[in-house]
Amino acid sequence: MRYDGKLYRALNPVHAREPLSGRGAELYGGRFNPKGVPALYTSLSVMTALREANQVGTLQPTTLVCYEAEIARVFDTRDAAALAEAGMDAAGLADAGWRERMRADGEAPTQALARRLIAAGHHGLLVRSFAAGATGADFNLVLWRWGPAAPHRLALIDDENRLSRAHPPESG
Template sequence: MTLENGRYSGRLYRALNPVYARDPLSGRGAERFGGRFNAQGVAALYTALDPVTALREANQVGDLQPTTLVSYRGEVGPVFDTRDAAALAGQGLTPDALADPGWRIAMLDRRPVPTQDFATRLIAAGYAGLLVRSFAAGARGLNMVLWDWPALSVIDDEDRLR
């Protein structure tokens, strides 16, 4: 993995419900339901920098459910790195605000969601995504949330997702 000059190059991973595994580049689930870093109506691809984090992200509630693990290769950018405390503060956020678990309830109550508003500002500024730590229980890895991913490709040399 390399993150240089705001561009990411390397592998990314995503754990999917097998029902959606045939279209692993769509971002439509996040678009339909919204997420921590995308409002409803905004497509997003939630990926991780390692397979274990991807599995933890996809299975945050209850027991491990059937999951299809997909890997991608590509380059994306520019990427906002939320580990940069000064840059994050410049956006009016703190690491605690990123981790706030109340985003889902606020979204359901149709109240402002600061992390979604943050993502909207980044998208308007031309960012393709953001690098952020995982908030899944027990995870220690990093996630890459993408809003623009034209140079990302699924690694499926044996056409298993067919």
């Protein structure tokens, strides 16, 4: 499938100056990217982005950003037949033990799925959110390829250059 529209991401303010970086996911791995593979975890709604960024405890300081996206090759996990053909099912996507599997086996099944989809030429994955409080209507778009031009254009919306003017407080 193709995705055209707005995407949202809630960032730790420490990383807000690099809203197009997938470096954290690359360093540590995520549910849908193995270590060493950059990924940008975005959401289709503001509330989903906030839930994703604040999954533990009380709401923490967060910087919310919005992107304009035109992503040509998105794997849609709502298609059960395509998901089965890719070697996965809905229960596997939702497996809360993916981190333990990554530690024990070196790669979680959802990360292996991502590796196969990337090799097949997909730029991203549309998948429901598994964050606390999310419903079946809350979706994320995990991007493995993004940039300033087609076929996987992602542009930060920051018309007033607010992020470039933001400076961390001085200590003293």
